[in-house]
Amino acid sequence: MTDYDPTETPALELQHVRIVHRAGRPDEVVALRGIDLAVPAGQLVTVVGSNGAGKSSMIQVVSGAVRPASGRVRIGGRDVTRRPDWRRAGDVARVFDDPRKGTAPELSVEDNLALALRRGGRRRLWPAVTPRRRVLMREQLARLGLGLEDRLHEEVGSLSAGQRQSITMIMAALGAPRVLLLDEHLAALDPATARRVLDLTAELARDLGSATVMVTHNMEHALELGDRLLVMGGGRVVADLPRALTRAMAPADVVEVLVSSGESVSDRSLLAATEAGES
Amino acid sequence: MSGLLTDTLITGLPLVPVYLGVYLVLRIREDFDLTVEGSFALGGGVCAVLIAHGHGPWLALLAAVVSGVAAGVVTACLNLTLDIPVVLAGLVTSLALFSVTLRITGQPTVSLVGADTVATSLFGEAGRGDAQQIAVLAVVVALVLVAFAAFLMTELGLALRASGVNAEMVRAQGVSERGLVVLSLALSNGLTGLGAALAVQTMGYADVNMGVGTFVAGVGAVLLGVLVFRPTGSQVARIVLAVLVGTLLYRFLLVGALRIGVPAGDLKGITALTLVIAVAAQRFARIGLTALTRPTSSTSASVQTPEGTPT
Ligand SMILES: Nc1ncnc2c1ncn2[C@@H]1O[C@H](COP(=O)(O)OP(=O)(O)OP(=O)(O)O)[C@@H](O)[C@H]1O
Ligand SMILES: [Mg+2]
Numbered sequence A: 001m002t003d004y005d006p007t008e009t010p011a012l013e014l015q016h017v018r019i020v021h022r023a024g025r026p027d028e029v030v031a032l033r034g035i036d037l038a039v040p041a042g043q044l045v046t047v048v049g050s051n052g053a054g055k056s057s058m059i060q061v062v063s064g065a066v067r068p069a070s071g072r073v074r075i076g077g078r079d080v081t082r083r084p085d086w087r088r089a090g091d092v093a094r095v096f097d098d099p100r101k102g103t104a105p106e107l108s109v110e111d112n113l114a115l116a117l118r119r120g121g122r123r124r125l126w127p128a129v130t131p132r133r134r135v136l137m138r139e140q141l142a143r144l145g146l147g148l149e150d151r152l153h154e155e156v157g158s159l160s161a162g163q164r165q166s167i168t169m170i171m172a173a174l175g176a177p178r179v180l181l182l183d184e185h186l187a188a189l190d191p192a193t194a195r196r197v198l199d200l201t202a203e204l205a206r207d208l209g210s211a212t213v214m215v216t217h218n219m220e221h222a223l224e225l226g227d228r229l230l231v232m233g234g235g236r237v238v239a240d241l242p243r244a245l246t247r248a249m250a251p252a253d254v255v256e257v258l259v260s261s262g263e264s265v266s267d268r269s270l271l272a273a274t275e276a277g278e279s
Numbered sequence B: 001m002s003g004l005l006t007d008t009l010i011t012g013l014p015l016v017p018v019y020l021g022v023y024l025v026l027r028i029r030e031d032f033d034l035t036v037e038g039s040f041a042l043g044g045g046v047c048a049v050l051i052a053h054g055h056g057p058w059l060a061l062l063a064a065v066v067s068g069v070a071a072g073v074v075t076a077c078l079n080l081t082l083d084i085p086v087v088l089a090g091l092v093t094s095l096a097l098f099s100v101t102l103r104i105t106g107q108p109t110v111s112l113v114g115a116d117t118v119a120t121s122l123f124g125e126a127g128r129g130d131a132q133q134i135a136v137l138a139v140v141v142a143l144v145l146v147a148f149a150a151f152l153m154t155e156l157g158l159a160l161r162a163s164g165v166n167a168e169m170v171r172a173q174g175v176s177e178r179g180l181v182v183l184s185l186a187l188s189n190g191l192t193g194l195g196a197a198l199a200v201q202t203m204g205y206a207d208v209n210m211g212v213g214t215f216v217a218g219v220g221a222v223l224l225g226v227l228v229f230r231p232t233g234s235q236v237a238r239i240v241l242a243v244l245v246g247t248l249l250y251r252f253l254l255v256g257a258l259r260i261g262v263p264a265g266d267l268k269g270i271t272a273l274t275l276v277i278a279v280a281a282q283r284f285a286r287i288g289l290t291a292l293t294r295p296t297s298s299t300s301a302s303v304q305t306p307e308g309t310p311t
Helices: A055-063 A109-117 A131-142 A161-174 A191-208 A221-225 A250-260 A268-278 B002-012 B015-028 B033-053 B057-082 B086-105 B119-130 B128-152 B153-163 B165-173 B175-205 B212-228 B236-261 B264-285
Strands: A012-019 A029-039 A043-050 A070-075 A090-093 A181-182 A211-215 A228-233 A236-242 B109-111 B206-209
Touching: A012 A055, A012 A211, A012 B264, A029 A055, A029 A211, A029 A236, A043 A055, A043 A250, A055 A090, A055 A181, A090 B264, A109 A131, A109 A161, A109 B153, A131 A161, A161 A191, A181 A191, A181 B212, A191 A211, A191 A221, A191 B264, A211 A221, A228 A250, A236 A250, B002 B015, B002 B128, B002 B165, B002 B175, B002 B236, B015 B033, B015 B128, B015 B153, B015 B175, B015 B212, B015 B236, B033 B057, B033 B086, B033 B109, B033 B175, B033 B206, B033 B212, B057 B086, B057 B175, B119 B128, B119 B175, B128 B153, B128 B175, B128 B236, B153 B165, B153 B175, B165 B175, B175 B206, B212 B236, B212 B264, B236 B264
Parallel strands: A043 A211, A043 A228, A090 A181, A181 A211
Antiparallel strands: A012 A029, A012 A070, A228 A236, B109 B206
8 A cells, every 4th residue: 555654744643632521520531541643644544443432532633623631633734723623624524424414404415515615715705606616516426426416406405315425525525625534424324325435435535635534333344445444442542553454354353453452342333343344 | 455555565675674684593593683673773763863963864874784783793792702692692782772772862762754865865855755765665675685695695695504504514614603693693783774774764753662573573574485485595586585575475464454453552463473373384384494493592602612712
């Protein structure tokens, strides 16, 4: 696979990031216990780990939805730790696990795409949808092969979950983000649709050259797509495996890593994932 | 019948900008802004005082818009700095505005009988005729509707349209929720000020209580319009048409009620009834109206990230 120059500034960097939810209260939860991570531009990192391992917390600290108790977040070398999520949006695109979250259901397909076209830029008093932009939108939608390029005026709310998630992927790619965050973005899709959106994910991540972090419970997907595989557990990265190592691994081996790192064997979603992986 | 139409247009057209503002906050932002009750009286008062002091009717119109914008900004600041929900912030502002308006006008009612209006500035004394007044009002309202529709189609307007439905997604697209709160409240109350000034000039007087009931009447009119046109968030032309038709339909009902001998004191009751019937009809027609069926605690205050800081 691609070699990455260690002297180059990573597109995404986490330093000793700690997240504490409900800090100071008796029910406080430490979601991340000092994470260090550097992802170069163009690398796709897949993240696995049982429920509550801190995967979503890591995604949220990068997007700015959650602020760390301590530690730093850098994007393209710039410290963005104190920036709210909307001020990071020019650099960070995210696709949520819930297909309903990534789009505005009441608005048309073209309005949703137009919103993403200006991500991170100033919203001007200028028509949001212009003929030129429509051409670009059609072009991008045509990549999906779902015929959505002819349905620009339809409400997104009337589309299926898979179609909506595909549009969210296209929206994420439109602004050429430095960092692309995918948190179980295939979870709500049927296997065939998930396959299609997964292929699109691989294609977009390659074209964009962004640092991509993809959280998944599907070990097969994690092994197939990742240039690098992170195994998380208890708020830590318990294994950081380069492609050279994962190439020879089977889904069951990843589960083995999880289990040997002290993770609970009885975790249902993991067992389910293993079964799915071996079938 | 023609008298009925004339009255509907003369009393209804000035309210179109006001209810457009109500639509903006209620349907587009999915929030409740009661500031309009205060900014309607404020805009009317500012306009009346300026005209009474010999200033031009157009200048008075502009000043009313500015005063409305200021009122909206106050509510937005209460919401953003103190985390008071918009509903409550608007209530507080409109309460305070009663005193402010009274200070500005100096008396509960300012009469403008025989004073200049935008219509007389164009037509001379003939501008006091119904036809001339309606013509001027129609042109102003048409300009406002077109400008508003054009605004909604801009990048900024699009962000506004998306924000009510999916605030999280709009933040993920790099839009500041806080900026949108200020923008929507300033715009909606500016429109209210404009409508109030038009109303004052056609009625020939301003009253410190003229704003009472504006919000509920606006919701009723908006719901009527939505019932007829059913605009989605992307159908901008339908949105402004819904407000125009809803407003006129609602005024038509009120004027009609007066004509068949319903005492003026019962009009507020009819307004309330219109609202209830419109909501019932929405329910029946299964049109989602999230802002009315959703607990008010989920207004914009809770939509911000706890970690979000003013920038
Ligand atoms: N908003 C919150 N408030 C309180 N605790 C939270 C919050 N978000 C996450 N947590 C806690 O932080 C820990 C890590 O959660 P996180 O969502 O990051 O896990 P995850 O790895 O994404 O799990 P899953 O596979 O179930 O999505 C969990 O113990 C969770 O209960
Ligand atoms: Mg998660």
